[in-house]
Amino acid sequence: AQSVTQLGSHVSVSEGALVLLRCNYSSSVPPYLFWYVQYPNQGLQLLLKYTSAATLVKGINGFEAEFKKSETSFHLTKPSAHMSDAAEYFCAVSKSGGATNKLIFGTGTLLAVQP
Amino acid sequence: GAVVSQHPSWVICKSGTSVKIECRSLDFQATTMFWYRQFPKQSLMLMATSNEGSKATYEQGVEKDKFLINHASLTLSTLTVTSAHPEDSSFYICSAKSSASGRSSYNEQFFGPGTRLTVL
Numbered sequence: 001a002q003s004v005t006q007l008g009s010h011v012s013v014s015e016g017a018l019v020l021l022r023c024n025y026s027s028s029v030p031p032y033l034f035w036y037v038q039y040p041n042q043g044l045q046l047l048l049k050y051t052s053a054a055t056l057v058k059g060i061n062g063f064e065a066e067f068k069k070s071e072t073s074f075h076l077t078k079p080s081a082h083m084s085d086a087a088e089y090f091c092a093v094s095k096s097g098g099a100t101n102k103l104i105f106g107t108g109t110l111l112a113v114q115p
Numbered sequence: 116g117a118v119v120s121q122h123p124s125w126v127i128c129k130s131g132t133s134v135k136i137e138c139r140s141l142d143f144q145a146t147t148m149f150w151y152r153q154f155p156k157q158s159l160m161l162m163a164t165s166n167e168g169s170k171a172t173y174e175q176g177v178e179k180d181k182f183l184i185n186h187a188s189l190t191l192s193t194l195t196v197t198s199a200h201p202e203d204s205s206f207y208i209c210s211a212k213s214s215a216s217g218r219s220s221y222n223e224q225f226f227g228p229g230t231r232l233t234v235l
Contacts, residue, residue, distance in 0.1 A: 036226075043119075043208050043226040044159075090158060102149070103210075103224055105158045 002027045004091045006106035014114050019063075019078040021109045023091035026072065033074040034092040034103065035065055044090065050074060061085070086113045118142055119211050121227035128199055129235055136194045136230045138209030144189035145211035149224060150182070153206040165192045199234045206231050 007022040025031055032051050036044040048059025055067040065076045074091060091106040118141040128134050138148055146167050151159040163173045163184050171184035181203075183195040192211075196203050210224035 034223075041206075041229065041231065043121075043228040044210075045226070046223065049223060102161055102164065107158045110156075 002031065002093045002095065002104050004033075004093045004104060004106040006089075006091050006109050008109055009107065010110050010112065012112040012114060013081045015083055016080050019076070019081045019085065019111065021076040021089050021091075021111065023065075023074045023076065023106060024072050025074060025091075025093045027093060027095070029095055032094045033065075033067060034094070035059065035063070035074075035076050036090045036092060037061075038088045038090065038108075040087075047076070047089075081111075081113045083113050083115065086111055117213065117225040119209065119225045119227040121207075121209055121230050123230060124228060125231040125233075127233045127235065130200050131198055133195055133197045134199055134232060136196075136207055136209075136232075138192045138194070138211065138227050140190045140211040140213075140225070143211075143213045143225075145192075145213060146189060147212040148186060148192040149210045149212075150184060150192075150194050151208045151210070153208060153229075155206075159208060162194075196232065199232070201234045204232055204234045 003026045005024045034049045035047040037047050038044050047063050048057045050057050050067045058064045063078045065074050088108050088110050090108045092103045094103050120139045122137045148165045150162045152162050153159050161174050162177045163171045165171045165184045165186040167186045167189050173179045186192040206229050208229045210226045
């Protein structure tokens, strides 16, 4: 079975500081991995996705994530946090291929950005 | 592109009534739509997978008679919460997968903005 674990339900950084949100996955088959952001009372917006091409994936809003098979990790980073980055972030995994494969979400990390 | 809408964005109803939530893919055709439920400060829990023209596949523990799903067209899926009770109060989010082969190969889902249901 596939799963993702997000370490740290709450992360607080200062504006301008590095953002690092951790995600580890478990999958018996090559995974597709995703990071989504959710602002209060809104749906999810895709930040970036890994689909077995380049291991370093660049997304929107300056975020990027690196797929490390040896560490089964897909951590999300941003060099310099903005106040607007404050939101909930979800890591998700899906099986590669297939028409109706489900997304399995982590428990989320709430990012706070301090001025 | 790839916009998904939900209607209504919020609804308040009395216990015992039924509520219908619509999920529409506005600029693409979606053979598959998903319905999620999210409790406050928690992750998304997949309730069911909805395929156009066929019965929905429900996740374990989700009552199919309680949460009726209809996916009658390639752009519309509906979730009806029947005989709603206060414990059904939650944030319901749908997502849709494009039937185009390029997008389907990435298993990318496009999410709606969610519907906040409050049952009094």
